[in-house]
Amino acid sequence: MNRLWVGIFDSHEHLLRATRLARQRGLTIHDTYAPFPIHGMDEAMGLEPSPLGWLCFLFAMTGLTLALSFQYWVSVFDWPMNIGGKSYNASPALLPIAFEFTVLCAGLGSVAAFLFLRRLSPGKKPALGGLGALDDRFLLALQAGPEASAEELRRFLQTQGALDIHEVAPDS
Amino acid sequence: MSEKHFSVLRVPLVDGDKDCRQVTRDICAPLQVGPTRLWYISFAAAVTALLIGVTAVTDQIWTGIGTWGLNKTVGWSWDITNFVFWVGIGHAGTLISAILFLFRQHWRTSINRSAEAMTIFAVMCAGVFPVIHMGRPWLAYWVLPYPNPMGPLWVNFRSPLLWDVFAISTYFTISLTFWYVGLLPDLATAAREVAEPWRRRLYSWLSLGWDGSQRTWSHYEKLYLLLAGLATPLVFSVHTIVSFDFATSIVPGWHTTIFPPYFVCGAIFSGFAMVLSLMLIARRVMNFEDYITLRHIDAMCKITLLTSLIVALAYSTELFTAWYSVNPYERFAFLNRIEGPYHWFYLVMMTCNVAVPQALWSKRVRTTPWVVFLISIAINIGMWLERFVIITVSLHRDFLPSSWTMYHPTYIEIATFIGSFGLFFTCFLLFCRLLPMIAISEIKGVLHHARRAPGDES
Numbered sequence: 289m290n291r292l293w294v295g296i297f298d299s300h301e302h303l304l305r306a307t308r309l310a311r312q313r314g315l316t317i318h319d320t321y322a323p324f325p326i327h328g329m330d331e332a333m334g335l336e337p338s339p340l341g342w343l344c345f346l347f348a349m350t351g352l353t354l355a356l357s358f359q360y361w362v363s364v365f366d367w368p369m370n371i372g373g374k375s376y377n378a379s380p381a382l383l384p385i386a387f388e389f390t391v392l393c394a395g396l397g398s399v400a401a402f403l404f405l406r407r408l409s410p411g412k413k414p415a416l417g418g419l420g421a422l423d424d425r426f427l428l429a430l431q432a433g434p435e436a437s438a439e440e441l442r443r444f445l446q447t448q449g450a451l452d453i454h455e456v457a458p459d460s
Numbered sequence: 461m462s463e464k465h466f467s468v469l470r471v472p473l474v475d476g477d478k479d480c481r482q483v484t485r486d487i488c489a490p491l492q493v494g495p496t497r498l499w500y501i502s503f504a505a506a507v508t509a510l511l512i513g514v515t516a517v518t519d520q521i522w523t524g525i526g527t528w529g530l531n532k533t534v535g536w537s538w539d540i541t542n543f544v545f546w547v548g549i550g551h552a553g554t555l556i557s558a559i560l561f562l563f564r565q566h567w568r569t570s571i572n573r574s575a576e577a578m579t580i581f582a583v584m585c586a587g588v589f590p591v592i593h594m595g596r597p598w599l600a601y602w603v604l605p606y607p608n609p610m611g612p613l614w615v616n617f618r619s620p621l622l623w624d625v626f627a628i629s630t631y632f633t634i635s636l637t638f639w640y641v642g643l644l645p646d647l648a649t650a651a652r653e654v655a656e657p658w659r660r661r662l663y664s665w666l667s668l669g670w671d672g673s674q675r676t677w678s679h680y681e682k683l684y685l686l687l688a689g690l691a692t693p694l695v696f697s698v699h700t701i702v703s704f705d706f707a708t709s710i711v712p713g714w715h716t717t718i719f720p721p722y723f724v725c726g727a728i729f730s731g732f733a734m735v736l737s738l739m740l741i742a743r744r745v746m747n748f749e750d751y752i753t754l755r756h757i758d759a760m761c762k763i764t765l766l767t768s769l770i771v772a773l774a775y776s777t778e779l780f781t782a783w784y785s786v787n788p789y790e791r792f793a794f795l796n797r798i799e800g801p802y803h804w805f806y807l808v809m810m811t812c813n814v815a816v817p818q819a820l821w822s823k824r825v826r827t828t829p830w831v832v833f834l835i836s837i838a839i840n841i842g843m844w845l846e847r848f849v850i851i852t853v854s855l856h857r858d859f860l861p862s863s864w865t866m867y868h869p870t871y872i873e874i875a876t877f878i879g880s881f882g883l884f885f886t887c888f889l890l891f892c893r894l895l896p897m898i899a900i901s902e903i904k905g906v907l908h909h910a911r912r913a914p915g916d917e918s
Binding site: 362388410421 | 479480481484605612613614616617618620622623626627630633634637638641644645648649652653664665666667668669670671672673674675676677678679680681682683686687690691693694697701704900901902904905
């Protein structure tokens with residue numbers, strides 16, 4: 289991968305404007321970094337909507353199916369108990385646990401999917417950690433390529449009002 | 461969570477005209493310096509209370525639950541009262557972190573972290589009571605459906621007590637996950653901000669390599685929304701299921717359909733009282749007055765007042781239904797609460813939960829911290845008494861007058877209750893010292909509301 293040119297901005301508005309313009313000009317946006325999520329940045333960068341909603345639904349359905357079928361198997365087949373003459377498959381009584389287990393699977397599954405999608409794990413080093421994006425700086429990382437030379441990227445970031453510009457290796 | 465453009469006429473959510481750098485510094489400040497004397501004194505008191513509790517529980521496990529004041533008639537008393545009391549307190553944390561998030565109440569950002577911490581610690585305290593109530597806590601795993609060699613033998617999935625096991629453990633797990641996910645960006649920020657090497661290592665290890673990348677934020681915002689959406693029905697289900705422990709029985713005073721909403725509302729009421737008590741102390745002791753402002757206290761007081769009114773409505777509905785049912789047992793259960801041997805408990809409960817919170821109609825009261833603090837303590841006491849009245853007073857005189865009796869707590873029970881407060885405050889005080897108490901990234905996201913014209917900040 290080519291080296292990255294990182295412009296450091298002092299506000300989310302400046303970063304948002306620069307990102308929109310960079311996308312209009314057809315520059316390759318590696319990523320942007322900010323201390324809080326910026327409204328409208330997904331559109332500015334042209335990011336796809338997160339698939340986590342669907343994944344969560346999938347985990348929820350798995351949990352629901354597992355909980356209902358297991359309780360049904362236990363109550364009807366493996367260990368039927370006569371409680372007040374009610375039918376073995378008294379399904380309303382199975383709902384509370386089915387609901388709790390659905391929420392448990394959906395919640396834990398979504399978090400696991402999130403960590404996997406972003407490859408987050410203990411001991412991983414944060415990208416561009418020293419440039420202040422976790423504190424009060426807003427970073428735009430552009431990738432040099434056939435459509436824009438390093439010099440063009442530098443000039444672009446400068447005209448957008450970047451306080452400072454760094455050249456970094458992509459995995460640092 | 462993300463940056464929204466609000467009217468310039470709106471009141472800012474954070475006082476003191478701060479910028480992002482200042483927010484990082486302010487919130488990480490308590491992690492940078494040694495504990496104050498006040499902290500040491502509080503911590504010593506909390507650990508002492510915890511040790512008293514540990515001693516009592518050890519004695520109870522060694523001897524058996526005969527050390528408690530329970531008898532044949534009153535089989536549930538302080539233990540289950542404390543359990544419901546602590547679970548209830550937890551609910552305000554989830555309300556603040558999940559429900560207010562879904563309603564886009566941005567003022568929640570200053571208090572959600574510590575309210576969620578409160579939830580986790582309160583549920584831990586709650587969990588202790590059913591486990592020690594088993595008498596043989598080393599067999600606690602018997603409540604889980606695990607494959608075993610005892611023939612086809614499973615837990616009874618149609619028992620509300622088992623529903624409780626699933627509800628409370630799911631609630632604890634999801635609350636903890638929600639809290640940790642919310643902490644990720646702040647742990648990364650704190651890892652860069654603090655000086656001590658062990659803290660830097662700990663925070664950066666726990667932050668899982670968080671770097672503030674928009675690609676991560678994009679998934680993160682979705683995840684946070686999903687967890688809030690999951691936690692919201694969860695919090696209602698948990699106290700509904702707790703109320704099923706009572707409502708599905710036939711004891712007069714318990715066997716009512718109003719219990720689930722009544723319990724959920726009471727839980728949020730008591731929880732908000734506890735959040736108020738804790739926040740009023742924390743903002744003074746930790747110098748967070750600019751973040752937990754009087755407007756936050758005001759907003760929390762309004763929710764407390766609303767829930768107090770709902771609880772009052774539930775009390776009157778209960779009384780009306782008992783009279784209207786023409787059921788002699790049901791009528792007696794409520795008359796016994798009002799003029800039986802425990803009538804003082806009922807009177808104090810009504811005063812603390814219905815009468816005292818009415819003072820919150822006044823704006824002056826809502827914005828005077830020490831008055832709010834006293835009211836919140838009164839509500840905490842009132843809500844504990846409510847559970848005692850529901851549980852013990854319904855049990856001690858039911859169908860058979862020959863089995864009527866009184867219940868008196870033993871020292872062991874009192875010490876166990878004190879111990880649960882010790883556990884709660886020990887955890888909370890450690891949390892204040894070890895983790896950022898306010899959600900840094902969320903505060904930064906709402907800093908620009910209403911303060912400057914867009915594009916004008918420094």
